[in-house]
Amino acid sequence: MKRTLSVLLTLAVFLCALSAQAADIKIGVLAKNGPAKVMKKWAATGEYLAAKLGKSVEIVPLGFDKVNPAIEANSVDFFLVNSSMFITAKVKFGASAVATMINSRQGKALKSFGGVIIASAYNDAINSIEDIKGKSFMAVKKSSFGGWQMAYKTIKDKGIDPFSDFASVDFAGKHDxxxxxIQNEVAQAGTVRTDTIERMVAAGAIAMEDFKVINKQTSDFPFVYSTTLYPEWPMAKTAATSDALAQEVAAALKAVKQDDAAAKKAKIIGWTDALDYGPVEDLQKALAVGAYAN
Structure with missing residues (x-):
């Protein structure tokens, strides 16, 4: 009996200690390349926020299948996921954006991104989206906003259903x-997130002249692209997180400077006011994906 009581007392003390160590703020981050990379990129942001706010902050890596359950259960206070996943959380679980990332790609400050549709420069049969009918197509994954959904919307807007009009639609898992x-003629056309091509060229992995951009758009955006441009990833709060705390976090994030460790480690420029994610929701509705999946 005494031993049982001793064990229970020890367990109670242990649980109390765990509770005492629980972070004041938990930030879930999509671990698209694994938990280790999340911590490498975002631990410094947690440290920055802890110093700014005087509160303990925990970065919580979340796999694709763990994001929605964590948001629904309010087991994190804030979360950082792609723009389409955010809309799903907004519609289904009452989440709201508090800030938008200013990304750093090839030395450029970007608040938006898009998709680029490509084919081999030596494939004379494909010069437009319409030309991809009857051809094989490769994308990243169905849940990839920049690596599939943006191009899917652009293709659908042309009156084309890739799943019935293309010879095949396959998913390679990664942008590269x-x-x-496409380079090795495994697929005749494909789509990736903007800046992928330029990054791979800069790394010496490919040559730009070996590819052509399909449905090429023109603006002051610094990378080749084929689709509408959409706002970068948001930092968002879950429904249970107070507006007061959200305002504190947003103000601290917007104070991040490009030379701060938080920005350098995350490879971003900083943060800005939350942009309008309405076009992302419109995309989900049009494609019946995310929050609007049948």
């Missing part, structure tokens, strides 16, 4: 794999 599939 799609580019290599």
């Amino acid at each position: 794999n799609v580019v290599f599939a």
